[in-house]
Amino acid sequence: MTDIFDLASLRSEFPVTKRMLYLDSAHQTPMATPVRAALAEFLVEGNESAGPKPVWVRRVETARENVAQFLNASPGEIAFTKNTSEGLNIAANAMPLIAGDNVLMIEGDHPNNAYAWLNLRSKGVEVRFVKLGDTEVANAATFAPHIDARTKVISLSHVTFHAGQRHDVADIGKLCASKGVYLVVDVMQSIGVLPLDVKQLGVSVLAAGVHKGLLTPQGLGILYVKDGLDELKPAYIAMSSLANPPDDYIARPDDMAPRKDAGRFEMGNYNLPDLHALSAAIELINKAGTANIEQHVLALGDRLISHLDELGVKLVGPRSRTERVHIYVLDLPVAEWMEYFTQNQVRASPERGGIRISFGLFNSLEDVDRLASLIKERHKQTSRSQAVEQID
Structure with missing residues (x-):
């Protein structure tokens, strides 16, 4: 858990965090109270x-x-x-x-x-x-x-x-x-x-x-x-x-x-x-401090990249901390993945190279883990479907 600032208090100012997994701050940020x-x-x-x-x-x-x-x-x-x-x-x-x-x-x-x-x-x-x-x-x-x-x-x-x-x-x-x-x-x-x-x-x-x-x-x-x-x-x-x-x-x-x-x-x-x-x-x-926000979203990016490596999903942009900040594009086909994320209450954006995930100061490591779990589950669903097709 990042402890750069009082994340729980910050998240409480963004009610959207209780309703969906919001990972689209590069499009627009949700309104704070x-x-x-x-x-x-x-x-x-x-x-x-x-x-x-x-x-x-x-x-x-x-x-x-x-x-x-x-x-x-x-x-x-x-x-x-x-x-x-x-x-x-x-x-x-x-x-x-x-x-x-x-x-x-x-x-x-x-x-x-x-x-x-x-x-x-x-x-x-x-x-x-x-x-x-x-x-x-x-x-x-x-x-x-x-x-x-x-x-x-x-x-x-x-x-x-x-x-x-x-x-x-x-x-x-x-x-x-x-x-x-x-x-x-x-x-x-x-x-x-x-x-x-x-x-x-x-x-x-x-x-x-x-x-x-x-x-x-x-x-x-x-x-x-x-x-x-x-x-x-x-x-x-x-x-x-x-x-x-x-x-x-x-x-x-x-x-x-x-x-x-x-x-x-x-x-x-x-x-x-x-x-x-x-x-x-x-x-x-x-109150949070932009230097702290930078370190927070970088930590979220570190966690995301680690999950992507385990899942075999490529990152479209740079990996180095000095060359990135809060925007991460996942090499996943938009036509297949946007609907899946939407159905699971994940807000993200389609982008040139795939699905764009972008963090805000209100996101947590648990948000990243939740996203990784959804990707893993989709991979399992795809594998099961392919296995059934081969049997048929």
């Missing part, structure tokens, strides 16, 4: 007092401060978006790229990261894909041979959704700094699961949604933009993104300068209920 309570409080306020907007706006800034602290950033480096995809598109369109410049990416990374940059081909920007196997992780050496004088951006996921590789972003960040290349990172699968320090990673822009490791419902995203990158310009503007928004709400064509901080990339009203809930979620995560 404190997050539900925060959303309920927001709804009560709106229902009973028609929305105390000044209070809600102050909470936005509290959430911004909480996110900044979570990432070792300053509040002025944090903007709120709708989701990861919007954040990546904001980054792609903000870059000072011209025809002939190129962007480096990993082939097979999340398609919404790729599309954000591929959309710039209409402006003459080239997107180059670097090949990488499912058991390989990217580091500086992965990209260095592909950089030339026109390479302006490297963009990749910190942890991949399809095989669970944990790329060495800090090493890539050092390469980018030495070459004068922007580094844009999708941390959707790592935020809330791994400790993230934007200074240590050396990222220029970081994007994420909140519905996975950050335990908050869909519809809210986080965008980090490194202070001092004033050359990154918003593709669209609104009053909220201006340095001097007009108090009388009359547009001033002669004063459209954007804000200097990351707020220049924000548009209009915020997702107030999610931002209220996000602060509650971060408080819950901080």
Whole structure:
């Protein structure tokens, strides 16, 4: 049993653990009770007092401060978006790229990261894909041979959704700094699961949604933009993104300068209920500690890999602790296994290489053992069926 934190207490905050074997945090995490309570409080306020907007706006800034602290950033480096995809598109369109410049990416990374940059081909920007196997992780050496004088951006996921590789972003960040290349990172699968320090990673822009490791419902995203990158310009503007928004709400064509901080990339009203809930979620995560969460899900992965070896089931992604974290893809045919897991109250996801199992802070070693027992039982059923067929 892992004893990094009070797992029993944490599991009690996730009622779903009493109803099913939830192994799908890379898709979305189930709602924790404190997050539900925060959303309920927001709804009560709106229902009973028609929305105390000044209070809600102050909470936005509290959430911004909480996110900044979570990432070792300053509040002025944090903007709120709708989701990861919007954040990546904001980054792609903000870059000072011209025809002939190129962007480096990993082939097979999340398609919404790729599309954000591929959309710039209409402006003459080239997107180059670097090949990488499912058991390989990217580091500086992965990209260095592909950089030339026109390479302006490297963009990749910190942890991949399809095989669970944990790329060495800090090493890539050092390469980018030495070459004068922007580094844009999708941390959707790592935020809330791994400790993230934007200074240590050396990222220029970081994007994420909140519905996975950050335990908050869909519809809210986080965008980090490194202070001092004033050359990154918003593709669209609104009053909220201006340095001097007009108090009388009359547009001033002669004063459209954007804000200097990351707020220049924000548009209009915020997702107030999610931002209220996000602060509650971060408080819950901080109680456990992201470093502890990392060690916890790695221990679950150790147990899973041990079971897989005994069962003769291959792991699609990397095995090393330094190259994985909470996502494990089992080489099992989706058509045969997804229905079986669903029938046995197991929540998982079909993925390119098979069945994706992804752990959250609420999962236990007993959960892993239960999954292994189900796989073993299915193997026995298959063996019995094959034996009967041979007799017939």
